[in-house]
Structures are given as C-alpha cells and as structure tokens.
Amino acid sequence: MVKVIEAKKLQVTIQTNEGPLYAVRGVDLDLFQGETLALVGESGSGKSIATHSLMGLLPKNAKVTADKLAFGKTDLLNLTKSQEQQIRGAKISMIFQDPLSALNPTMRVGKQIAEALTHHQHISHHELKQRVLRQIKDVGIPNPSQTYRKYPHQLSGGQRQRILIAMALIDHPEVLIADEPTTALDVTIQAQILQLLKQQKQKYGLSMIFITHDMGVVAAIADRVAVMYAGEIIEVGTAEEIFYHPQHPYTWGLLEAVPSEQNPDEKLFTLPGTPPDLKTISKGDPFAPRNPYALDIDFEQKPPVFQLSDTHFVKSWLLDKRTPAYTPPETIQKRWQTFKARQRGRLNEASISV
Amino acid sequence: MLKMILRRAVELLISLFLIASATFFLLAAIPGDALSAQTNRLPEQARKQVYKNSGLNKPVMTRYVITMDNMVHGKFGESIVTPGQTMTKVLKEKLPASARLGIQQMLFGIPLGLIMGVLAAIYKNHWIDRFVTVLSLLLMSVPSLVIGLLLQSYFGGKLGWFPIIGWPEGNQLWWGGWSYTILPTLAGGIGYIAGYARLLKNSMLDVLGSDYIQTAYAKGLSGRSVILHHIIRNAFIPVTTSLPVSIAFGITGSVFVESIFVIPGVGQFFVQALTNRDVPIVLGETVLLAALYIVTLFITDILYTVIDPRIKLYES
Numbered sequence: 312m313v314k315v316i317e318a319k320k321l322q323v324t325i326q327t328n329e330g331p332l333y334a335v336r337g338v339d340l341d342l343f344q345g346e347t348l349a350l351v352g353e354s355g356s357g358k359s360i361a362t363h364s365l366m367g368l369l370p371k372n373a374k375v376t377a378d379k380l381a382f383g384k385t386d387l388l389n390l391t392k393s394q395e396q397q398i399r400g401a402k403i404s405m406i407f408q409d410p411l412s413a414l415n416p417t418m419r420v421g422k423q424i425a426e427a428l429t430h431h432q433h434i435s436h437h438e439l440k441q442r443v444l445r446q447i448k449d450v451g452i453p454n455p456s457q458t459y460r461k462y463p464h465q466l467s468g469g470q471r472q473r474i475l476i477a478m479a480l481i482d483h484p485e486v487l488i489a490d491e492p493t494t495a496l497d498v499t500i501q502a503q504i505l506q507l508l509k510q511q512k513q514k515y516g517l518s519m520i521f522i523t524h525d526m527g528v529v530a531a532i533a534d535r536v537a538v539m540y541a542g543e544i545i546e547v548g549t550a551e552e553i554f555y556h557p558q559h560p561y562t563w564g565l566l567e568a569v570p571s572e573q574n575p576d577e578k579l580f581t582l583p584g585t586p587p588d589l590k591t592i593s594k595g596d597p598f599a600p601r602n603p604y605a606l607d608i609d610f611e612q613k614p615p616v617f618q619l620s621d622t623h624f625v626k627s628w629l630l631d632k633r634t635p636a637y638t639p640p641e642t643i644q645k646r647w648q649t650f651k652a653r654q655r656g657r658l659n660e661a662s663i664s665v
Numbered sequence: 666m667l668k669m670i671l672r673r674a675v676e677l678l679i680s681l682f683l684i685a686s687a688t689f690f691l692l693a694a695i696p697g698d699a700l701s702a703q704t705n706r707l708p709e710q711a712r713k714q715v716y717k718n719s720g721l722n723k724p725v726m727t728r729y730v731i732t733m734d735n736m737v738h739g740k741f742g743e744s745i746v747t748p749g750q751t752m753t754k755v756l757k758e759k760l761p762a763s764a765r766l767g768i769q770q771m772l773f774g775i776p777l778g779l780i781m782g783v784l785a786a787i788y789k790n791h792w793i794d795r796f797v798t799v800l801s802l803l804l805m806s807v808p809s810l811v812i813g814l815l816l817q818s819y820f821g822g823k824l825g826w827f828p829i830i831g832w833p834e835g836n837q838l839w840w841g842g843w844s845y846t847i848l849p850t851l852a853g854g855i856g857y858i859a860g861y862a863r864l865l866k867n868s869m870l871d872v873l874g875s876d877y878i879q880t881a882y883a884k885g886l887s888g889r890s891v892i893l894h895h896i897i898r899n900a901f902i903p904v905t906t907s908l909p910v911s912i913a914f915g916i917t918g919s920v921f922v923e924s925i926f927v928i929p930g931v932g933q934f935f936v937q938a939l940t941n942r943d944v945p946i947v948l949g950e951t952v953l954l955a956a957l958y959i960v961t962l963f964i965t966d967i968l969y970t971v972i973d974p975r976i977k978l979y980e981s
Contacts, residue, residue: 368882393887400885412876417898417973426894427884462974478884 315486315518316342316365319379323360323542326372332589334360334373336542342486347512347519349529349550351565352539353586358522361539362488366403367395382486401431404479408491410471414463421447421459424478431482442481450477451507469500473507480511487512487519493528505531526569530554535622538562541587541597548623555650558617558625560604563643571642596628604629604637669978677959681952682733688951689732692944693725699745699942719745732948741952742945744938752949755931760916761838763923763930767915769850774857775911779904781858782865786873786900787892797862804859810921813852817925820848830927849926853919857911864907869900898972905968909961917954 323335335357342348350358364375365387380387382403390398404427407413415423425443428434434442440459447455450473463471472492479487489508493501509532512519521532529536529550536553538546538561546559557563567580584601587593596602599609606628617630628634638644698721704712716722720731735742741752778801785797804812821829832849833842872878873896881891918932931950938946969976 366883368879396885396887398885399883405880405883407876407880409876413880415877415881415895415899416975418894426881426886426890430885430887430890464975475880478880 313344314341315344315383316340316520317379317381318361318365318377321361321364321377321380322375323357323364323369324374324376325360325370326374327590330590333592334542334589335364336592338539338542338544340537340544342518342520343535344518345512345516346534347521347532349533349536350520350522350539351524351526351529351536353524355586355589356539357542357589358539359490362405362490362520362522365488366399366405368399368405397431400427400479400484401482402484403486403488404482404484405488405490406472406475406479406492409495410468410475410492411463411495413475414471416463419460419462420466420474421461424474424481427478427481443477446477446481447474450474450480450511451503452477468496469503472496472500472504476504476507476511480515480517483515485518487517489519489521491522491524494523494525501528502531508532526565538565542589543597543626545598545626546624548620551650551653552620552623555646555653556619556623557643557646558619558623558630559627560602560629560639561598563640566646567640567642596626606634673963677956677963680959681955684955685733685736685948685952686729688948689729689944690725692942692947693728695942697942699944702941703746721745732944736948736952741949744943744946746938746941746943750946752946752953755934755946755949756953759929759931759934760918762832762834762928763918763932764916765839766832766846766849766853766922766928766930767912767918769846770854771857771911771915773850774854775861777854778858778861779865781862783869783892783897785862785866786869786896789870794866797866801859801862804855805863808921809852809856809919810925812855813849813922813925816848816852830925832926832928832930834929849922849928852926853922860907861904865900865904868903869896872896872899875899902969902973905965905972908968909958909965912961913954913958916957917950 318338318340321335321338321340322333325332325334338357338361340348340361350362352358360369360373363369364373365380365382367387367390369375375388377388382398385398385402387398414420421440421443424446425439428439428442444455444459447458452458452470452473458466458470458474463474466474475492487508492508493504496504505528508519508521511517521529523529533550535549536547537544538553538559540561546553546557546562548556553562554566557566561582564580564582568582570579571577582601583603587597587600593599595608595610595612596605596614599605602609608628614626614628614631617625617627619625619630629637639647700712700715700719700721704715707715713722720728723731732742744750781797781801785794788794817829820826827844827848829848831845833845878891878895881895886894918930918935920932920936922928923930923932935946935950937943938950966978970978
C-alpha cells in the first residue's frame with residue numbers, strides 16, 4: 312500500500328508564558344492511499360495539533376520536529392512559505408469543527424469557495440464560476456447559483472459544512488483532514504455529512520484523516536483507528552481490531568463510554584480523573600494515574616510498543632510477557648469473543664475457498 | 666429606505682427635544698445663573714431690573730416653555746453674558762474654524778492611526794508592533810495641550826517654519842492659509858493616531874485569532890491575500906462604531922488646541938458659556954452636538970450594512 316503521509320517521531324512543542332507545552336510527543340503515523348484513518352482521543356490529547364502540523368497551520372510559537380514528516384515524496388518539514396501554500400488546499404485540505412466560525416461572515420460563500428482555486432490555478436472568471444457552481448451542486452446543495460451569492464449566516468449548519476467541504480475539495484486534493492466536522496451538527500445532519508464525505512472520498516480517491524472523539528462516528532467511517540492520549544498514539548489498528556480486540560485500558564474506557572442500544576437504562580461509564588498536564592513529562596505511562604489496570608512498572612517506565620498483528624500496535628505494559636493474568640471489563644471480553652468468532656469465520660471461509 | 670430616513674428624522678427630533686429639556690432643567694437645578702456673578706454687587710433694585718430685562722426672573726416652567734417655543738422656531742436666543750451674540754452668529758463666525766480644524770485633524774490622524782494599527786497587528790511582537798504600542802501609549806498620555814506647546818516652540822519658534830498662532834479668516838476660511846493650520850492639526854490629530862492605532866490593532870488581532878482566518882490559510886492563500894480579503898474588512902467593524910463620536914466632537918471644537926493657537930473657534934466659547942450658565946448658548950451647543958452625533962450615527966449605521974452583511978437596517 313502507498314503511504315500518502317508518513318510521520319516518524321513527530322513532536323510539537325508550544326512555547327507558552329508558563330513554559331513549554333509538550334502537545335505531541337513522538338507520534339508515528341502513516342496514512343495509506345484511499346483509507347480513512349480516525350484519530351480519537353479526549354480534548355487536549357494533541358490530535359488536532361498533530362494534524363495541523365502537517366499543513367503548517369500551527370501558531371508561530373509551536374515548534375515541530377520529527378525524524379520524518381512527508382507527504383508522498385515531499386518533505387513537509389523544510390518547506391518555504393510558497394511551497395506550503397502550494398500544498399495547502401491543493402494537495403492537503405482541511406475541514407473544521409464549527410462551520411459557522413470557519414467561514415468568513417462578510418464574504419459570499421461562492422467567493423470563499425472560488426478563492427481555494429484561484430490561488431492555485433489561473434482560470435478565466437467564467438470557468439471559475441462554473442466550477443464553483445458545479446462543486447456546490449456536487450456536495451448536495453440544491454440551486455447552486457442562489458447559494459453562490461449567500462453569506463454564511465443565511466445558510467443552515469449542514470449547508471455550511473457542505474460549503475466547507477466544497478471549498479476543501481474543489482482543487483481535488485489527495486488528503487482531507489477532517490477536524491471534528493460533525494461535532495457541531497445535530498445527529499441527522501451528522502449522518503448526512505458522513506455520507507457525503509464517504510461519497511466524495513470514493514469519487515476522488517481521497518485519503519482522509521478524521522479527527523473525532525465520538526466512537527459512533529468512528530465506527531461509521533474509519534478503516535483504521537489511532538487512539539491518542541497525552542500527545543502519544545497509545546493504540547492503533549484496523550477499525551475491527553480497535554472495536555473488537557482493543558488492548559489498551561484507555562481504549563477500553565473510550566469504548567465503554569459509548570451508550571449501548573441494548574441497555575439504554577444502564578448508567579454510562581465515565582473515565583475517572585482528568586487528562587494530564589501537558590507541561591510536565593511523567594516518568595512512566597501518563598495514563599497510569601487513571602488506569603485501574605496500572606502495574607507498578609507503569610509509574611516507573613514508559614511502555615514500549617507491542618505488535619499484535621501487521622496492523623495492530625499497542626503501548627501498554629499489559630501485553631508484556633511478565634504481566635500477571637488480568638481480566639478486562641465484561642463488555643470488552645464480549646467484544647473479544649466477537650473478534651475470535653469473526654476470525655474463525657474468516658479462516659473457515661478461507662479454507663473453503665482454498 | 667425613504668421610510669427608514671423618515672423614521673430616523675422623527676427619532677432625531679424626539680431625541681433633540683429630550684436632550685434640550687434635560688439640559689435646560691439641569692442648568693436650572695445647579696446653583697447660580699448667568700447674571701449672578703455680574704450683579705452680586707449691584708443694589709437690590711438694580712439687580713431686579715437686570716433680571717427682569719433678561720427674563721431670568723420668571724419661574725422655571727415659564728422660562729422652559731418660552732425657550733422651547735423659541736427653539737421650535739429655530740431661535741436659541743441672545744447670549745445673556747455677551748449681549749448681541751446669538752447661536753446663528755456663532756455658527757456662522759466661529760464654527761467654520763473649529764470644523765475645519767477638526768476635519769483636518771481627523772483626515773490626518775485617523776488614516777495614519779489605521780495604517781499603524783494594521784502594521785502593528787501584522788508584525789505582532791516585531792519591533793514595528795512595539796514601536797506603535799509605545800508611541801500610541803505615549804501620544805495618548807501626553808495631552809494635546811502639551812504637544813501643541815512643544816510644536817509651537819520647536820517648529821514655530823526655533824525653526825520658524827510655521828506661524829505660532831492664528832488661523833486663516835475671510836475668504837481663506839475653508840481653503841488656504843495652510844501654514845497656519847499645520848501645527849494645530851498636528852497637535853490635535855496625534856490623539857486620533859494613538860486611539861485608532863490601538864483600536865484597529867486590537868480588532869485585527871481578534872480577527873486574526875478567528876477560525877475563518879485559519880480556513881483561509883488552509884485554503885492555501887498567501888498572508889497578503891488573507892489580510893486584504895479576510896482580515897481588514899472584518900477588523901473595520903469596531904472602527905465604524907467609534908467614528909460618529911470622533912466626528913461629532915471633532916467638528917465642535919477642542920478647547921485646548923483652540924486656546925493655545927488662538928483659533929477663533931467654538932470650543933473655548935462653549936466652555937465659557939457653560940461656566941457662565943449662559944443658557945441659550947449652552948442649549949444651542951448641546952443641540953448642535955447631539956444633532957451631529959445622531960446624524961453621523963445614522964450614516965455609520967448605513968456604513969455597517971455595507972461592511973457587514975449580517976446587519977440589516979430594515980426588514981425587506
């Protein structure tokens with residue numbers, strides 16, 4: 312598989328008045344051609360900052376270092392300003408959480424979409440307008456020519472997000488970074504926007520990084536999932552591996568916190584404690600203080616990466632050979648059983664086909 | 666639109682009536698009147714006669730009705746302190762000098778302040794930003810009076826480039842005699858530079874931190890086009906709010922600059938009228954200032970709708 316984006320030991324440090332803030336702490340991240348990678352984690356886990364660093368959209372007081380940070384063959388670490396501008400919007404695009412504040416209130420939306428194109432290409436005024444109108448229609452907004460002349464406040468939340476998507480995709484980028492694009496929308500509109508993103512992804516062969524903290528949305532859209540905690544990826548795997556064979560207690564917590572349809576009256580699980588202060592670097596695993604499964608070593612030493620399959624990687628001492636036996640929460644055990652059953656089913660299928 | 670203008674005109678009249686009434690009663694309520702200083706050494710009978718001549722012996726309500734009736738007919742009456750001086754004469758003889766001075770100060774100070782504000786915001790934490798911040802703080806803290814005196818002594822006295830005092834009159838009232846106007850314009854205009862530089866810098870920084878600016882960068886726009894197409898227009902919205910105040914007060918004269926440069930304007934005259942409780946002149950001044958303010962406010966309301974499509978003056 313072709314890697315569109317490759318990050319090795321990505322670190323982002325933000326200089327604040329109270330000292331450095333270690334927002335991203337050595338993230339290894341690959342995005343393969345045509346896949347949707349979901350990046351999940353609590354607020355402040357560094358998921359937005361990590362992706363913004365790909366586009367050079369971080370504030371001036373942020374310092375990005377990495378062993379490698381590449382888009383295809385382009386090194387993203389040492390770009391000039393104009394090279395950066397050639398990539399933004401044209402190769403890597405972005406859509407944002409709150410479509411109202413992400414659109415300029417005093418500019419017609421048609422013009423805002425057009426801007427994404429005029430900066431990268433020289434095309435005639437007429438052709439430009441035709442392309443914008445086509446693009447507006449393409450994202451599912453009826454009567455494009457009317458919408459072209461509207462201001463953001465005259466559109467509904469869903470329409471605004473569609474406009475942002477149109478703007479992001481008009482120059483046919485290879486990568487789309489979606490930064491919680493459905494969080495500010497209500498559930499029915501959420502589903503429509505997810506549907507639209509899937510459809511556009513197929514149409515243009517996009518690769519997508521989808522940032523969210525909503526596991527329901529992850530299930531609906533992701534091929535692979537990376538779970539972030541305190542600036543690190545603590546577990547990454549295919550959607551199936553993360554949902555049915557999760558290994559990290561933090562991932563367990565995230566999954567348990569999703570309301571279940573089977574027991575609607577059940578009290579929701581909440582993760583105890585708060586995320587760690589990103590200004591300090593703890594000796595051990597930053598999740599240890601909130602982790603009911605924490606071992607003594609968790610407070611002493613950071614866990615290494617354990618590999619479970621070609622695609623599944625976990626940073627947790629629980630997977631070490633020396634760790635005594637433990638039982639994950641009941642719901643997680645059920646998920647593991649489902650996973651085993653599926654694996655067996657697949658093996659049987661495979662043997663039949665052979 | 667026409668309906669809107671009519672409605673505003675009615676509102677203007679009501680506001681002026683209320684403002685004039687409030688001013689009248691406030692003046693009546695404070696101790697002393699226009700004649701008390703001149704007449705306190707006169708014998709009782711002579712004093713009564715003076716009061717009777719000016720009509721100040723009448724009860725407050727009667728005076729109020731007479732004053733309002735005159736005002737409706739466009740007459741503010743003769744000054745009690747300076748006989749022969751009326752609002753009409755003041756407007757004709759003294760206002761042009763003040764208005765020209767104010768307009769020149771604003772035309773010099775506001776654009777310069779706005780440019781400095783833009784630069785300070787773009788080059789935040791750069792030496793340009795620090796320079797603008799320190800300069801505007803300095804200019805804001807030093808009163809125009811001091812700046813005026815310094816300008817007089819240096820450019821007027823030491824270098825002898827410009828006349829130290831005086832103001833163009835006669836057929837040069839509105840145009841010409843520029844050398845006389847330069848120092849007063851600088852002295853008062855500097856305050857606008859400081860105020861507007863700070864205002865625009867802060868609103869630019871607000872806009873810079875907003876999400877749609879990030880979107881604009883994410884689209885691949887260059888810093889220049891982000892500033893030109895996305896930041897400036899949105900940052901001007903708060904500036905539009907302060908313009909009516911500046912214009913109304915700018916035109917109606919500044920006491921300090923007018924007095925140190927000996928400019929025959931309305932600024933000092935109005936302040937004297939107030940300390941003398943010269944009711945006709947104070948009322949005239951208040952109504953003039955209020956009318957100017959309300960009219961410029963209406964104009965800026967229209968400006969708002971041009972700058973910000975979210976604002977509508979009337980439902981269509």
